[in-house]
Amino acid sequence: MATNAYFQCISGCDEKHGLDEVIYRCPKCNNLLEVIHNLDELKKKSADEWKETFENRYKSNEFPYSSGVWGKKEWVLPGIKNEDIVSLGEGATHLFKTAKLDELFNQDVYVKLCGNSHTGSFKDLGMTVLVSQVNAMIKSGRPIKAIACASTGDTSAALAAYAASAGIQCVILLPKNKISLAQLIQPVSNNAIVLSLDTDFDGCMNLVQKLTTEKEIYLANSMNSLRIEGQKTVGIEIIQQLNWQVPDWFVIPGGNLGNVSALGNGITLLYELGMINKMPRIALAQAQKANPLYLSYQNNFEEFHPMQAGKTLASAIQIGNPVSVNKAIRALKKFNGVVEQASEEELANAAALADKSGLLADPHTGVALAALIKLKEKNIISKNESVAVISTANGLKFADFKVKYHEDTLEDINIRYQNKPVEIKADISEIQKIVNKKLEKNK
Numbered sequence: 001m002a003t004n005a006y007f008q009c010i011s012g013c014d015e016k017h018g019l020d021e022v023i024y025r026c027p028k029c030n031n032l033l034e035v036i037h038n039l040d041e042l043k044k045k046s047a048d049e050w051k052e053t054f055e056n057r058y059k060s061n062e063f064p065y066s067s068g069v070w071g072k073k074e075w076v077l078p079g080i081k082n083e084d085i086v087s088l089g090e091g092a093t094h095l096f097k098t099a100k101l102d103e104l105f106n107q108d109v110y111v112k113l114c115g116n117s118h119t120g121s122f123k124d125l126g127m128t129v130l131v132s133q134v135n136a137m138i139k140s141g142r143p144i145k146a147i148a149c150a151s152t153g154d155t156s157a158a159l160a161a162y163a164a165s166a167g168i169q170c171v172i173l174l175p176k177n178k179i180s181l182a183q184l185i186q187p188v189s190n191n192a193i194v195l196s197l198d199t200d201f202d203g204c205m206n207l208v209q210k211l212t213t214e215k216e217i218y219l220a221n222s223m224n225s226l227r228i229e230g231q232k233t234v235g236i237e238i239i240q241q242l243n244w245q246v247p248d249w250f251v252i253p254g255g256n257l258g259n260v261s262a263l264g265n266g267i268t269l270l271y272e273l274g275m276i277n278k279m280p281r282i283a284l285a286q287a288q289k290a291n292p293l294y295l296s297y298q299n300n301f302e303e304f305h306p307m308q309a310g311k312t313l314a315s316a317i318q319i320g321n322p323v324s325v326n327k328a329i330r331a332l333k334k335f336n337g338v339v340e341q342a343s344e345e346e347l348a349n350a351a352a353l354a355d356k357s358g359l360l361a362d363p364h365t366g367v368a369l370a371a372l373i374k375l376k377e378k379n380i381i382s383k384n385e386s387v388a389v390i391s392t393a394n395g396l397k398f399a400d401f402k403v404k405y406h407e408d409t410l411e412d413i414n415i416r417y418q419n420k421p422v423e424i425k426a427d428i429s430e431i432q433k434i435v436n437k438k439l440e441k442n443k
């Protein structure tokens, strides 16, 4: 077993497990596992040397380091051979910052565009790591026939693309009619075995855990902490893009709650290795229709009750029984975190407001932006603090949401920023009349 990184139980049970073991939970207490890195090994390089290494690799032409994830290889999956890595150039995404956005939100805001990635969401960051590890295991003779996941749309798109590119079969369990058309067509196009089930995400999650009890089908959901290792690069990358300055706040939408713990893990490593000297705060944003962690937060996380998630436009976080809740609570406590929720109307308007600055915010980014607005109103986030919002997916995956917003056909939502296409005759004087009227109005 390679000792520079291994799986260990998050409740601290002693046993260590190799990253090439097919294992998702602690055999002793059934809690989740996490990947532990050998800090002494990583400390052999100084903080400045790590910064220089990461900067030299960033967007370079050298495989695999040009990837935002594999540029941090030693912190992610130190033992893997480069030739086993399955990368599609994930990460290294733009950190959006404009004066217009700051003006609209009356705040110093950065938006990390994780959706500008191969399959259009941050799920690529984790999936490259998981599929690379499985690829290495198959090459070394492990009898793994397929990789499987339950998904609210983006995990399956990522798994299908990475598995296809490595020539590995994958099986996708989706809740029928609960994901966008773009999300559905991604795994279909990539030749995955796609099962559309008459249940919700939590039902799919339950079934995929049963499907993968036989070790020949490998589980790719984020309870598999290899995913978290790739996802944790997002916070590291943002801070690198800010020349190693730490924003006061991170705001991140959460559903199954793996990503918030990943964000926390990456920033913790930066801190432990002396590359930053301040810890930010984290705000986790949930849709009001699927808000079990928000409710638990009201009670200082003393109790947590899974719920049946209601239908929300933020369909990728329509989850009532989040698998990674324990990891999320641990991260939020460490980062003096808060949890906020957003109604359907709030998330839709926040996304549309941000779009006026040139963004194309998906509904989950809308949840995060609405949470930012509400936390400012409550004076939890102050006007002179800097905020990094994690935009988790590309708005193009949710074109239907955008169309309905501007048509004003979203149910029970009072829209505030409508921009409706004007249908007129193809006639220059008609056009001039309308254009002049609109320009007059905008003055």
Ligand SMILES: *Cc1c(COP(=O)(O)O)cnc(C)c1O
Binding pocket: 121, 123, 154, 155, 222, 253, 254, 255, 256, 257, 258, 259, 260, 316, 317, 362, 364, 392, 393
């Ligand atoms: C998966 C996903 C999330 C939620 O991430 P979790 O790790 O499940 O909390 C948020 N937004 C989008 C677009 C996603 O695909």
Ligand SMILES: [Zn+2]
Binding pocket: 009, 010, 011, 012, 013, 026, 027, 028, 029, 030, 031
């Ligand atoms: Zn344990």
